[in-house]
Amino acid sequence: MSGSALLAAVGLCKRFGGVQAVNDVSIEVREGEILSLVGPNGAGKTTLFNLITGFIRPDAGRVMFRGRDVTGTSPEKLCRMGLVRTFQASRVFGDMRVDDNVKVGAMVHGGSAAAIDATAQAALDLFGTRMHQYLDRAAAKLSFANRRRVEIGRALATRPVLLAMDEPTAGMNPAETQEIMGLVRRLRDDGLSVLIIEHDMTLVMGISDRVVVLDHGEHLAEGPPEAVRANPAVIEAYLGRPLDAPQHH
């Protein structure tokens, strides 16, 4: 099902002042897989994500994408190479119409106005017909879930090979969460590779091909979801050590 490495981060480090946010972390996203990056709040997930997507530069380490060294490459260039991200706090273009939001994504590869319209339309149609009534609405006026849909649609309109999502279901209700997870699975089945950040591990158990766990900026565990969930170190990171357990150093 999953093939060779599409994206590989090797030995990434990032320090903010006195905090080592990410310490020597290596991860690999393989072609056609859903890789989830999980960990408690403050584990360094978003920092790692920003390092991979070009929004911040690593202090050390390298990022390889489609066989090329893209360490320090700007997000706009990475997007043109096929790596697109979404944000945890929705970053829609608030006072622009919904269809225009998505068109900006579709414009990345140029093409005729008709081609751009068609790409944008197709991206919004991934959510069925539910967005049709909002096309001429300012994105800021939409509900939280719909803003997130616009953002995902906008990202997909760039026709990526790797979609990186930062907590795509944060703030969504269970039905909306299921819908987004279903969409991610469909996209994967159509050949897209997906990297998801999520702090709630149970959410991604069902759809992930592999899971990487971060804790305190370090790589803690990696593997298929069930194996990771049963890993004592992971349980400890999430739940803390039992009170009567022996302290080990």
Add this chain to the structure above:
Amino acid sequence: MSRSLRGFAVSAGAFVALLGVGAAFAFGVASPFWLDLVFWVVFWAALAQAWNIVGGYVGQLSLGHTAFFGIGAYTSTLADLHWDLTPWLGSLLGAALAAAVGLVVAVVCLRLRGPFFALATLALAELLLITAIQWRDLTEGAEGLTLPFSPGLGNLMFETKTGFCLYALGLFALVSAVAIAIEHTRIGLLLHAIRNDEDGARSVGVRVLRWKVAAAAVSAGLTALCGTLYAQYLQVIEPSTVFNWEISVQLALLAIIGGRGTWTGAIVGSLFLTPLAIGLRAWLGSSHAGLHLVVYGPVLILSVLFIPEGIMPWVATRWHTARARRQAVTGAHA
């Protein structure tokens, strides 16, 4: 007809109608006082429109556009005096120079977020003011430069104020055409996206820095063309009048009060505020020096307080709301 095409047709129609009205005023008004007013309204509209390209469409506040204005005024005037170069070419030379300066400032400052571009343009204007005063061999210092009055189309100098009004109108048409072109092509969407959220735009491949720098350079070049217009109209330029922070502030105010990032905003801003400023000065300036500013200031404060988004966006929002309500009512009855 598609939405974008219809929007463009409306804009183009309004634009042509506006130019017609302007020309009618230029030809129809006889009184020099009123012609002078027409000239300044169009002049400030053109300047605010030029500022709008970087300050409005990409949302990078500049507080030093007088730097580019002064570069235009001095370049064409010096080229005329020293090389006998026609202002047609002199103004282009000034525009190229200002665009180059704008580009350098933008490349340096627009990588950073925050007030750096505003501060750098402000500092640049002060720097050029001091340079123009001190470099006496070139600029005649604080005394300024005087252009000999030799009317003719080739000289961009006219016997009547009507001629100057048409010159101003032509320049205004050029700057507005650039703004309209931005608004109705995909460039407009990209710039709008940048203004909304730079990180969001970068994430979907928009080359944010490139667009911001291009907008700054184009805006600076068009502003310089207005500097030449000013020099041709008054035929006297001094460092303190063309490198004047009040110009920088006035430009931003007109565009902000009229509505940033809309081509009609700069026009409405100038139509509203230029007659007010000139009228107040004519009415109160001679009897009670400074009193006109006591009235002008609160008008600005109240406008920004009550219509922070600017007049044109405010009107547009109300218009769309009213239309949506009408459609809802019609729909309910159908």
